[in-house]
Amino acid sequence: MTVQAVRVHRFTQPETLVVERVDPPASAGGVIVAVEVASVNPVDWKTAEGAYAPVGEAKLPITLGRDLAGTIETSEIEGWTPSDRVCAFIGQDRGAQATRVRVTAEEMTRIPDPVSTDIAGALPLAAMTAWQGLFDHGGLETGQRVLIHGAAGGVGHLAVQFARWKGCTVFATAAADDLDFVASLGADTVIDYRSQRFEDVATGLDLVFDTQGGETQARSFATLKPGGILVSTLDPDEARAAALGVRTVPRWHAQPDAVALGRVLDLVVEGAVRVEISRRFKLDAVEDAHRFARNDHPRGKVILVV
Structure with missing residues (x-):
């Protein structure tokens, strides 16, 4: 028996993805x-383009995907x-965009009955x-x-x-069309990043969470x-931070944590957190899913229905 998987055989821009039959995983x-x-995440298309440092050509071919939901066989x-x-x-040694995947105890948590499989599959990495x-x-x-x-x-x-649940004062940047949506999530102040300078609105902060990098990160220190x-998912400017008397952390990648993931699912059940799913794609439409998400x-989130 074989399984279907989304595979990358060579790095290309835009990426070339192949849904093909591979050997089933061993337990x-x-x-x-x-x-x-x-789930479809930025790390997927970055990996396929050769822009994700932990995955070099020596590791190809590779199956994409880092998070999933399903039933134990x-x-x-x-x-x-x-x-x-x-x-x-x-x-990263396996791939979630496949019909069968091996999972360890440290990586998985049970899905509570009230939580749909779509929501559970969209959630883990993000x-x-x-x-x-x-x-x-x-x-x-x-x-804070x-x-x-x-x-x-x-x-x-x-x-x-998460910040709202923790009892923090939350400032948030978004495009104009998304301001009402972000406000509905519990942000106290929502800033249109195209028409407003966020540094004129959000001041005296304890923490900035940056997934954008570049000019946005540079302006955020102030x-x-x-x-x-x-805290940035991209390389932080440590010299700039030190010069301004603020802190940062070295570049990091999220790690599997079944305990924390279980706590987040509890928050979903309690109604403290909701997961927005923008679109669903079939597995064989994975290239369309990547283009849309990027x-x-x-x-x-964008998800693949397997």
Whole structure:
């Protein structure tokens, strides 16, 4: 028996993706999940273009995808049984955009009954990026002032809700068409990044969460109070931060964390967090999904229905 998988054989711009038949994964002490939903994230098209440093040509061909939701088919882990609904953020050594995937206990959590498979599949990587950025790297605490850039995107819309849940004052940047959406997520002040200078509105901040880099990051340092911190998913300007008396953290990548992912799912059940799904694509339309996610700047997440 073979499985279908989204594969990259060579780096190209725009990327060339192939949905092909490959050997099924071995359980190897984990579980085999029949994937129902896989998420589309920026790391996917960056990997396919050769722009994601941890994946070089020596690792090709590679199956894309880092997060998924589905049902366990076989298990070699005590306490996990076939028919369990799970979602997971998996390591780069495998690929979630496939019909079957091996998952470890450290990567997966059960999907609570009220949560749909679509929502669970859209959540893991974006949620862990936002959660780890704000809390693990940024040390965000109740009562602090925080600015979230790209607040309508997959990571950003979750970061806004996590900061609101934590009891922070939330500033957020977004395009004009997304201002009402971001406000509905709980942002106290929403800034149109095209017509307003966010540094004139958001000041005295404890934390800036940056997924944009470039000029946006450079201008963000001025919004921080002395000792404040900028947490970026892109290379931070550490010299600029030091000169201004603020902090940053070295470039980091989100890591699988089943405990934290389970906490986020609890927040979804409680109604404290919602996951926006912009569009759904079939697995064989993965190139269309990548183009839409990269070029159309959708609200929330894009998913593949396997």
